[in-house]
Amino acid sequence: MSQFLEDVLKGLSAKEKYLQSKYFYDANGDKLFQRIMASKEYYPTKCEMEIFAQQTNELVAVLTGQSKEFDIVELGAGDATKSIHLLKGLLDNQVSFTYFPVDISANVIDLLHYELPKKLPALKLQGLNGEYFKMLEKAKTLPDKIKVVLFLGSNIGNVPLEKAGEFSTSLRAHLKPGDLVLIGFDLKKDPKTILDAYNDSSGFTRDFNLNLLLRINKELQGNFNLDNFYHYPTYDPATGATKSYIVSKVEQQVSIGEKTFGFAKGEPIFMEISQKYTVEQTDELAKQTGFELIHHFYDSKKWFLDAIWRCV
Ligand SMILES: C[S@@+](CC[C@H](N)C(=O)[O-])C[C@H]1O[C@@H](n2cnc3c(N)ncnc32)[C@H](O)[C@@H]1O
Structure with a gap:
C-alpha cells in the first residue's frame, strides 16, 4: 500500500476526519499554489x-x-x-x-x-x-x-x-x-487580513483544498463528488491558528478503492493549519x-x- 493511500485511509477513519496538507502538491496543486501566491489577498x-x-x-x-x-x-x-x-x-x-x-x-x-x-x-x-x-x-x-x-x-x-x-x-x-x-x-x-489571505476572492485557495479530493479520486480510485463539499477557512486571533476545512454539504458515502467512508451533513475534514507567531x-x-x-x-x-x- 502506498504511503499516500495509507495516510488518506488513516485520516478519513479518524473520529475527527483529516487529510495531510503535504499531499496538496501534485502538478495541479503546484499550479494552484502559484495562483494563490499571486492573488491580491495572499500577503x-x-x-x-x-x-x-x-x-x-x-x-x-x-x-x-x-x-x-x-x-x-x-x-x-x-x-x-x-x-x-x-x-x-x-x-x-x-x-x-x-x-x-x-x-x-x-x-x-x-x-x-x-x-x-x-x-x-x-x-x-x-x-x-x-x-x-x-x-x-x-x-x-x-x-x-x-x-x-x-x-x-x-x-x-x-x-x-x-x-x-x-x-x-x-x-x-x-x-x-x-x-x-x-x-x-x-x-x-489584523485578523481580517489573515483570514482573507486564506479565503481569496478568486477561489484559488478553495480549489487548492478541493484539488486534494480530486487527487485522491485520480490516484487512489476515490469517488468524491466535489459539488458535495465546500471549503471553510477559519482564523482564531487568540491562538494565531488559521485552519482550513472541507465540509460535507450532505449526508453521503465516499469510496476509496474497497473502503467506504460515511459523511454526516456538515461534517468537516481538517485540511491544513497555518500558525501565526x-x-x-x-x-x-x-x-x-x-x-x-x-x-x-x-x-x-x-x-x-x-x-x-x-x-x-
Ligand atoms: C507552501 S509551499 C512554499 C514554497 C516555498 N518555500 C515558498 O516559500 O514559496 C510548500 C512547499 O513545500 C513542499 N512540502 C510540503 N510538505 C513537505 C514535506 N513534508 N516534505 C518536503 N516538502 C514538502 C510542497 O511540495 C511545496 O512545494
Whole structure:
C-alpha cells in the first residue's frame, strides 16, 4: 500500500476526519499554489519576497559573516522565486556553495532542474525529491561543509504550535553546531487580513483544498463528488491558528478503492493549519530547541519575519 493511500485511509477513519496538507502538491496543486501566491489577498509571499529582493546584500552579509563556505539546503523549495535572489547574491559575491532544494513534489524538483540553470548558469544544483527529514538524513552524506537550511514561506506554520518545538528539535538533531537556519514566520496581525489571505476572492485557495479530493479520486480510485463539499477557512486571533476545512454539504458515502467512508451533513475534514507567531514566540522556539538567534529580517510592514538561527 502506498504511503499516500495509507495516510488518506488513516485520516478519513479518524473520529475527527483529516487529510495531510503535504499531499496538496501534485502538478495541479503546484499550479494552484502559484495562483494563490499571486492573488491580491495572499500577503506572505509578497512580504517575504520584499525581504529577499530588497535586503539581499544584508542577507548575504549575515550568512557569509558566519561562514565563508557552506552548502544550502532548502526545505520545501517550491518554485524558489524568493531564494533565487539570495542564490544570485551569493554567486555575485563569489561564495562557493551547492544548492540542494528539497521537495516532496517530484514536479517541483524537475521544474527547478529545468528553470534554475537558465536563470543562474553558474549555480551548482542537486535536487532532493522527498520529505524534509528523510532528505536531511540524505544530506548528512554530503561533503562535510556548514549547512545553511532555508525553510521559507512560513512552512513551519503548517506544524501545529504544540508540535513546533518537536519539529524544531528534530531539525536541530539533523544539523551540527555552527550550521545555520534561515526560517520564515508569518506574524500575528489584523485578523481580517489573515483570514482573507486564506479565503481569496478568486477561489484559488478553495480549489487548492478541493484539488486534494480530486487527487485522491485520480490516484487512489476515490469517488468524491466535489459539488458535495465546500471549503471553510477559519482564523482564531487568540491562538494565531488559521485552519482550513472541507465540509460535507450532505449526508453521503465516499469510496476509496474497497473502503467506504460515511459523511454526516456538515461534517468537516481538517485540511491544513497555518500558525501565526509573535516575534517573542519565535525567539523562544529557537532558544528552547538548541538554536541561537543571529538576526531578524522584517518586511517594511513588519508582517513577516525571516530569522537566522545558528545551531549551538
Ligand atoms: C507552501 S509551499 C512554499 C514554497 C516555498 N518555500 C515558498 O516559500 O514559496 C510548500 C512547499 O513545500 C513542499 N512540502 C510540503 N510538505 C513537505 C514535506 N513534508 N516534505 C518536503 N516538502 C514538502 C510542497 O511540495 C511545496 O512545494
